[in-house]
Amino acid sequence: MNTDLLRTFLEVAKTRHFGHAAENLFLTQSAVSSRIKQIETVLGMPVFTRQRNNILLTTAGERLIPHAESLLASWQLAIQEVGVPSKKNTQMSLGGTSNLWDTFLQSLLPRLSIKFPNLYMRTEINTSQHLVRSLLGGRVDLFATLDPPANNDFKAEIIGDLELIMVCNVDKQQVDDIPSLGHVFVDWGTAFNIQQAKLFTEPAAPILHTAQSRIALEFILSHRGAAYLPRALVQTYLDDELLFQVADSLEIKQEVYVVYLSGAETSLSLGPIINFLKARDIKPETTLAPIDSEF
Numbered sequence: 001m002n003t004d005l006l007r008t009f010l011e012v013a014k015t016r017h018f019g020h021a022a023e024n025l026f027l028t029q030s031a032v033s034s035r036i037k038q039i040e041t042v043l044g045m046p047v048f049t050r051q052r053n054n055i056l057l058t059t060a061g062e063r064l065i066p067h068a069e070s071l072l073a074s075w076q077l078a079i080q081e082v083g084v085p086s087k088k089n090t091q092m093s094l095g096g097t098s099n100l101w102d103t104f105l106q107s108l109l110p111r112l113s114i115k116f117p118n119l120y121m122r123t124e125i126n127t128s129q130h131l132v133r134s135l136l137g138g139r140v141d142l143f144a145t146l147d148p149p150a151n152n153d154f155k156a157e158i159i160g161d162l163e164l165i166m167v168c169n170v171d172k173q174q175v176d177d178i179p180s181l182g183h184v185f186v187d188w189g190t191a192f193n194i195q196q197a198k199l200f201t202e203p204a205a206p207i208l209h210t211a212q213s214r215i216a217l218e219f220i221l222s223h224r225g226a227a228y229l230p231r232a233l234v235q236t237y238l239d240d241e242l243l244f245q246v247a248d249s250l251e252i253k254q255e256v257y258v259v260y261l262s263g264a265e266t267s268l269s270l271g272p273i274i275n276f277l278k279a280r281d282i283k284p285e286t287t288l289a290p291i292d293s294e295f
Contacts, residue, residue, distance in 0.1 A: 003075055006068040008035040016055045073139045090269050095124040095131040095143030098212050103230045103284040104256060105144055115276055141270055146189030148257040156257040160282030166249035167234050168226035174247045179204035184227035187211040188254055232284040
């Protein structure tokens with residue numbers, strides 16, 4: 001199967017629009033249609049149903065998505081590994097959700113590079129569910145998450161925590177004021193989300209639901225609302241009185257885990273990296289500065 005065909009299929013599946021997919025892939029719409037027809041010819045069945053202004057995946061198309069993602073990821077990994085410089089004798093792929101890269105993991109990469117000078121690193125940003133599949137499929141070696149999966153094939157270790165506080169752009173607000181101000185619901189994992197749902201005495205639909213803390217931050221700064229965000233991300237805005245902490249809200253520490261396949265901790269390549277992460281007690285950072293090479 002031509003990888004260009006798979007890439008085109010995934011783009012149409014994401015956009016649900018042949019024209020938008022063509023623009024994103026720098027192709028003509030007829031070229032996109034031709035590639036989809038080639039896939040359907042190979043499979044012997046349609047992957048989309050085409051209705052006016054409405055492109056829907058068929059059952060076959062739904063089933064093809066994880067296989068297409070896996071094949072493309074494996075091919076990309078093969079290309080990168082073949083091209084690894086000879087002096088880089090250890091490889092590691094680290095995954096994480098977008099929230100954790102924004103405020104937690106970004107400062108980790110320079111430290112890993114200093115500690116392991118022969119380490120070749122790859123990163124992946126995706127949902128926890130996709131990262132579980134990537135770990136099982138060998139496309140990532142480790143991933144960071146707030147919700148470690150309950151699976152005997154995996155091991156999970158705490159490597160740090162996030163301090164989450166509720167902030168808004170209006171001073172002297174309390175939790176009871178948030179429904180009128182607007183609740184911005186940020187996805188911080190299942191356990192924390194259950195607590196968020198119980199914040200208010202009366203159900204309050206969020207004005208924005210997002211998995212990205214920076215989207216929530218920009219929305220509140222430019223518009224309105226209140227959200228639980230990492231203190232490290234909002235502290236400068238608190239200092240400048242552009243944001244304010246909701247007076248009677250709880251401050252919550254959310255533990256961050258690194259997840260890996262059982263047995264990886266004893267391997268010669270990943271074992272030292274896992275032990276390094278376990279010993280770090282990593283703290284979130286949003287402003288990076290040069291670090292001591294003797295770290």
